[in-house]
Amino acid sequence: MALRLYNTVSKEKELFEPVNPGKVGIYVCGPTVYKPSHIGHAVGPVIFDALKKYLTFKGYQVTLVVNITDVDDKMIIEAANRGISVAELADEVSASYFEAMNLLGVDSIDMFPRATAHIEDMFDLIRKLMAKDAAYAVDGDVWFDVSKCRDYGKLSHRKTDDQLSGTRKLASESKRNPGDFALWKKAQPDEIGWQSPWGYGRPGWHIECSAMSMKILGETFDIHGGGMDLVFPHHENEIAQSETATGCVAAKYWMHNGLTRVKTKSASGEWQNEKMSKSLGNVKTLKELFVEYDPKLVRFFLLSTHYRRPIDFSAEALDAVQKGMMNLLRTIERVGRITKTDIFKLGCDLSLLESKAQDRDREMVKEAGQAQLKYLEALDDDFNTAGALAVLFQYSTMLNRYIDHNQLEGSCDDNARIVLAQLGAMITSLGRVIGVLTGPLNSAANDNNGLVDQLMQIFIELRAQARKDKNWALADAIRDKLKAVAISIEDRPEGAVWQQTK
Ligand SMILES: [Zn+2]
Numbered sequence: 001m002a003l004r005l006y007n008t009v010s011k012e013k014e015l016f017e018p019v020n021p022g023k024v025g026i027y028v029c030g031p032t033v034y035k036p037s038h039i040g041h042a043v044g045p046v047i048f049d050a051l052k053k054y055l056t057f058k059g060y061q062v063t064l065v066v067n068i069t070d071v072d073d074k075m076i077i078e079a080a081n082r083g084i085s086v087a088e089l090a091d092e093v094s095a096s097y098f099e100a101m102n103l104l105g106v107d108s109i110d111m112f113p114r115a116t117a118h119i120e121d122m123f124d125l126i127r128k129l130m131a132k133d134a135a136y137a138v139d140g141d142v143w144f145d146v147s148k149c150r151d152y153g154k155l156s157h158r159k160t161d162d163q164l165s166g167t168r169k170l171a172s173e174s175k176r177n178p179g180d181f182a183l184w185k186k187a188q189p190d191e192i193g194w195q196s197p198w199g200y201g202r203p204g205w206h207i208e209c210s211a212m213s214m215k216i217l218g219e220t221f222d223i224h225g226g227g228m229d230l231v232f233p234h235h236e237n238e239i240a241q242s243e244t245a246t247g248c249v250a251a252k253y254w255m256h257n258g259l260t261r262v263k264t265k266s267a268s269g270e271w272q273n274e275k276m277s278k279s280l281g282n283v284k285t286l287k288e289l290f291v292e293y294d295p296k297l298v299r300f301f302l303l304s305t306h307y308r309r310p311i312d313f314s315a316e317a318l319d320a321v322q323k324g325m326m327n328l329l330r331t332i333e334r335v336g337r338i339t340k341t342d343i344f345k346l347g348c349d350l351s352l353l354e355s356k357a358q359d360r361d362r363e364m365v366k367e368a369g370q371a372q373l374k375y376l377e378a379l380d381d382d383f384n385t386a387g388a389l390a391v392l393f394q395y396s397t398m399l400n401r402y403i404d405h406n407q408l409e410g411s412c413d414d415n416a417r418i419v420l421a422q423l424g425a426m427i428t429s430l431g432r433v434i435g436v437l438t439g440p441l442n443s444a445a446n447d448n449n450g451l452v453d454q455l456m457q458i459f460i461e462l463r464a465q466a467r468k469d470k471n472w473a474l475a476d477a478i479r480d481k482l483k484a485v486a487i488s489i490e491d492r493p494e495g496a497v498w499q500q501t502k
Helices: 039-057 073-082 086-103 115-131 160-170 205-217 228-246 286-292 295-302 315-339 350-356 359-380 385-405 414-433 451-468 472-484
Strands: 004-007 012-015 023-028 061-066 135-138 141-144 181-186 194-196 199-203 221-227 251-257 260-265 271-275 311-313 487-492 495-500
Touching: 004 251, 023 039, 023 205, 039 061, 039 086, 039 221, 039 251, 039 260, 039 286, 039 295, 039 414, 061 205, 073 086, 086 286, 115 135, 115 141, 115 181, 115 199, 115 205, 115 228, 141 228, 181 205, 181 228, 199 205, 205 221, 205 228, 221 228, 228 251, 286 295, 295 315, 311 315, 315 385, 315 414, 350 359, 350 414, 359 385, 359 414, 385 414, 451 472, 451 487, 451 495, 472 487
Parallel strands: 023 061, 023 221, 221 251, 260 311
Antiparallel strands: 004 012, 135 141, 141 181, 181 199, 194 199, 260 271, 487 495
16 A cells, blocks of 8 residues: 655645655644644644654654744734743743643654754855845845745745735835745844844744754655645745755645634624634633543544544534544443453454454454555545544444344353454554544543533432332433433443443
């Protein structure tokens, strides 16, 4: 199987062949750390962490870099409002960002370079561009001359006229072309800044990423990622800077993820989708979101949509995905209970499965092999995690039918236990490939700080007492009334357990 990835430059799915065989370098544009992270900040890291896990599974040695923009106009304003320094603000917001990433299972990022630690690298790059007459200084500002980049627009597929009209209003008298953008911006002496060969100032946003990606991953690396909103001007300008300076292709594959949209009510009362942004008052921070929803669910949710599609973010959408995820988790839990095995920790070995399978198991074992194949095929097709997860849903349904059909709940000998555990581990081991289904959901995060579970324990105890007192009418009434609100109680040797049935 061969991985194909959609490249924004060619607008086609291309066969993935890294620059250096066996090794992959990925650079993803990270956050500007001025406000606590919201769901929009989680999309890129979750997708590219999952992609790294998949590439690692395929045998590549992967380096994943996510930058932190820690100096920026927004940061200066926020720090001033709060009466703290820009560095203090950056430290505080980065710390909460790292914590949120950890909770989301984003644990494969190798480096988080900070812009302020790479100022010298930016100087070097600007000097190279000046030597090629592609950059010029005017009164303390340094500009990139877009007319010196022949294929400017190759990523965003904009014609030069579009670029000019889009930027005309901002055009400065001192620029050679209206589309020229800042590499270095003059700053006032009392503002945060650095002494540069062109005067006191701050770097432009685009030059940060060109300098850091090149420094860490080399002049040509494999994958450059980021949100679709970064295609123009940020990534177009990165390409212009890097490729004009080195004469090489900056990144072989440019991958852009869809943005989060949030449902809001318009003035006329209709629901509409809007791009996620801080200016929308109803956007929760990740920290707030994790009080209500387990981060494992949030990760699963973000990977339930193909990465190039927009993600409609709402409580309803999260709840819908949670139901699907709970079905998978219930299957895993059921297999674990019957086989007395921790399926989350078990690897699936198809040859062991085939050697232990009896006649009645053959069909299901074949399904397991098929599920694995289809799952990996979906990931190879432009990293279609949504398609891959759909394979798991189908497989889980078949596995439940197999358990029911063979009445494995009632009797399960050692051999049947090994086969069933392996069949269950197919779900968890495939989930692990993209870092999902790594453990049960924390119910406390899903139902108002565990209140529902606490209330349910009271009902279960009352029902147990009624049964003990041989008050069957009351015991049945409790069960039936719960059933009416879609809660089922199942009596098991270890005690009664409850679950939501819709
Ligand atoms: Zn960037």
